[in-house]
Amino acid sequence: MTDSGTAYDGSVQPEPGTAELREEIDRFVRTRVIPSEPVLDAGGKGAAAALAELRAEARAAGLWALPLPADLGGGGLTFRAYAALAEAEGASDHGPAALGSAPLLDVTMLNRHGGTRVREEYLERLVAGELRTCYAMTEPDVPGTDPLLTGTRAEVRADGSWRISGRKWFTSGAVGADLVTVMARTGGAAGDREGLSLLLVPTGSPGFRVVRELPVLGAAGQYEIELDRVLVPGDHLLGAGGDALAIAGERLALGRTLRCLRWLGQARRAFDLMAERAATRHGSRGPLADHQLVQQHVFDALLALRTTRPLVHEAVALIAAGRDARIEVGLAKVAAARMLQQVTDSAIQVHGAAGLGPDTALPSLFRGGRAARILDGPDELHITSVARRVLRGYGPGAATRG
Numbered sequence: 001m002t003d004s005g006t007a008y009d010g011s012v013q014p015e016p017g018t019a020e021l022r023e024e025i026d027r028f029v030r031t032r033v034i035p036s037e038p039v040l041d042a043g044g045k046g047a048a049a050a051l052a053e054l055r056a057e058a059r060a061a062g063l064w065a066l067p068l069p070a071d072l073g074g075g076g077l078t079f080r081a082y083a084a085l086a087e088a089e090g091a092s093d094h095g096p097a098a099l100g101s102a103p104l105l106d107v108t109m110l111n112r113h114g115g116t117r118v119r120e121e122y123l124e125r126l127v128a129g130e131l132r133t134c135y136a137m138t139e140p141d142v143p144g145t146d147p148l149l150t151g152t153r154a155e156v157r158a159d160g161s162w163r164i165s166g167r168k169w170f171t172s173g174a175v176g177a178d179l180v181t182v183m184a185r186t187g188g189a190a191g192d193r194e195g196l197s198l199l200l201v202p203t204g205s206p207g208f209r210v211v212r213e214l215p216v217l218g219a220a221g222q223y224e225i226e227l228d229r230v231l232v233p234g235d236h237l238l239g240a241g242g243d244a245l246a247i248a249g250e251r252l253a254l255g256r257t258l259r260c261l262r263w264l265g266q267a268r269r270a271f272d273l274m275a276e277r278a279a280t281r282h283g284s285r286g287p288l289a290d291h292q293l294v295q296q297h298v299f300d301a302l303l304a305l306r307t308t309r310p311l312v313h314e315a316v317a318l319i320a321a322g323r324d325a326r327i328e329v330g331l332a333k334v335a336a337a338r339m340l341q342q343v344t345d346s347a348i349q350v351h352g353a354a355g356l357g358p359d360t361a362l363p364s365l366f367r368g369g370r371a372a373r374i375l376d377g378p379d380e381l382h383i384t385s386v387a388r389r390v391l392r393g394y395g396p397g398a399a400t401r402g
Contacts, residue, residue, distance in 0.1 A: 065100035080320035090262025136168035154184035160234035174223035196244035260336035274347035341369030
């Protein structure tokens, strides 16, 4: 596999000192993680053993938990420095877990908004890979784009603890997770912005259960969970209470941008498979690479990759600087999701029937591209949100922005 067509092309410069790290991670993912995907995808004890082996190798190579805080055992890279590495990690869905960066969102959220006990009891173990977390926000029969209608409720008890009841779904990685962050209504009525809070729930608590798996286009990893009067310590409330939307907004901005970076890595992988197929496959009329329609697929895919990458890294730069990045994240999320689906679709077309079967990663990459247009908010949500923000800048007396 080569990345000569889609490597950093000058439009986005990696942070100083990260180019070599990116090459090391790219090599690790290509030579160790990707060959292990069939075992990792199958789950069970075999997957656990394979993941443990990969993690040990990542630690030995100095590649473990690079974007996580150094004082907690991570590599201490800034988000902007890590952005270039996230593309290489994301070429495989298992890359972040194998390299220890998977809990970045949870560690960031708990470090900023968790109380003393939460930080001391969980953070170092999360960074070390000893604990796993998941995040439960959306609910059955409630639009995922409208958290104001959250039905899960948490009531404070006389001793200061919380009792939570409700049901969540499409909770990634709920099976095997030790902790789940749950959005619940702690006050106010349905539709009120106030009164939504986040609570960190140990999954071993009585009343917590995984209801069922929810395969996404046939792929495992998503679950429906139930909380039936689950008791949670009072100090497991994140933030001051009632500020779930603000905390979730921080998490979503970072999470959406991380997904975009990883989708770039997956699209690069699909592009490389397509280009290799075109360059090496011969028929009665010569190599595929000489066919103009194949060349069109290659050109359009490369154009999509190279025009999307700067959008994603613009969002990265704003988030890293602590600035408002809502427009840029919305643009990047829609562009990256569409790009991944487009590039993977072209790669399948160039492969023909082989692109539909089990001998390449293209079916799973295409499935990911289709799901990307819904994950972390459907395209329509981001389109309307960005358009409204932009148009407000053109109203009477407003300063316009492009």
